[in-house]
Amino acid sequence: MKTIDLTGKTAVVSGGGGEIGYALCVGLADAGAKVVALDIKTDRVDGSNDRITAVRSDLSDIAGISSAVEDIGEIDILVHAAGVNIAAPVTEFEEQAWDTVFDVNLKSAFFLTKELVPRFRAGCTGKIVFISSISARLGYPGLHAYTASKGGLDALIRNLSTELGAKNICVNGIAPGTTKTGMTKGLWEDEKKCSAHEATIPMGRMADCKDHVGPLLFLCSDMSDYVTGQVVCCDGGLTSVQADFINLNLREGNE
Numbered sequence: 074m075k076t077i078d079l080t081g082k083t084a085v086v087s088g089g090g091g092e093i094g095y096a097l098c099v100g101l102a103d104a105g106a107k108v109v110a111l112d113i114k115t116d117r118v119d120g121s122n123d124r125i126t127a128v129r130s131d132l133s134d135i136a137g138i139s140s141a142v143e144d145i146g147e148i149d150i151l152v153h154a155a156g157v158n159i160a161a162p163v164t165e166f167e168e169q170a171w172d173t174v175f176d177v178n179l180k181s182a183f184f185l186t187k188e189l190v191p192r193f194r195a196g197c198t199g200k201i202v203f204i205s206s207i208s209a210r211l212g213y214p215g216l217h218a219y220t221a222s223k224g225g226l227d228a229l230i231r232n233l234s235t236e237l238g239a240k241n242i243c244v245n246g247i248a249p250g251t252t253k254t255g256m257t258k259g260l261w262e263d264e265k266k267c268s269a270h271e272a273t274i275p276m277g278r279m280a281d282c283k284d285h286v287g288p289l290l291f292l293c294s295d296m297s298d299y300v301t302g303q304v305v306c307c308d309g310g311l312t313s314v315q316a317d318f319i320n321l322n323l324r325e326g327n328e
């Protein structure tokens with residue numbers, strides 16, 4: 074059953090060539106939107122779907138962002154899903170790695186917004202959705218730049234919402250929990266690590282990319298026209314529980 078109709082809307086999705094980003098592009102296209110996927114790698118998108126156009130672009134600097142969007146006309150939706158993760162212990166973390174993570178995850182979110190705000194169609198509520206992460210709230214050894222960039226993204230969502238409300242644009246975020254993509258394959262490819270991790274998730278499993286489509290469609294539809302400045306965790310309850318309590322509960326009650 075189709076419950077959200079985005080026919081007539083145009084969406085720009087950064088990172089649309091990635092695993093979560095592409096699932097979001099397909100979700101938007103299936104709901105009727107025309108989608109422009111911006112990504113440094115476009116193989117997954119090229120020729121895959123009549124409603125999705127790929128624009129190969131490096132979004133890590135302002136010149137790349139400006140040229141990526143120059144042929145885009147009026148839009149209704151901006152989704153920022155481009156992201157990179159570089160991990161290293163604090164004493165070994167390189168400046169270049171820090172800059173790369175911040176440029177792609179955070180700086181590009183801001184400058185894409187700057188470029189595209191003037192293109193939002195007048196007369197309807199515009200929608201901006203940044204793909205954040207539960208890493209904005211939880212720590213992981215080595216993920217210093219990634220967690221800090223996602224924390225910055227959550228703050229930016231709140232801040233942009235204060236200014237863009239006056240332009241009738243909602244700014245929200247989705248914070249995926251651990252999702253089965255290349256970014257996390259070190260975890261889910263190893264059966265032992267995967268089941269240890271899944272045992273800490275109240276829903277008992279890692280996310281599939283498609284799990285994030287429903288929250289995105291809600292945040293891009295007129296059902297959420299009065300929701301702004303919010304980040305929805307789509308994490309199977311991972312950020313709601315003290316992990317060892319699940320295990321204690323299982324041991325004491327349910328086994």
Ligand SMILES: NC(=O)c1ccc[n+]([C@@H]2O[C@H](COP(=O)([O-])OP(=O)(O)OC[C@H]3O[C@@H](n4cnc5c(N)ncnc54)[C@H](O)[C@@H]3O)[C@@H](O)[C@H]2O)c1
Nearest residue numbers: 088090091092093113131132155156206249251252254256
């Ligand atoms: N996989 C997870 O568990 C998880 C959890 C929380 C949040 N996220 C976030 O979801 C988003 C998508 O992650 P994914 O797991 O699908 O990874 P992915 O690597 O498949 O997707 C990221 C995309 O960003 C693109 N990208 C990287 N640098 C770029 C640049 N300079 N210019 C343009 N595009 C660039 C990549 O080419 C890739 O297609 C990221 O923002 C990530 O931080 C992922």
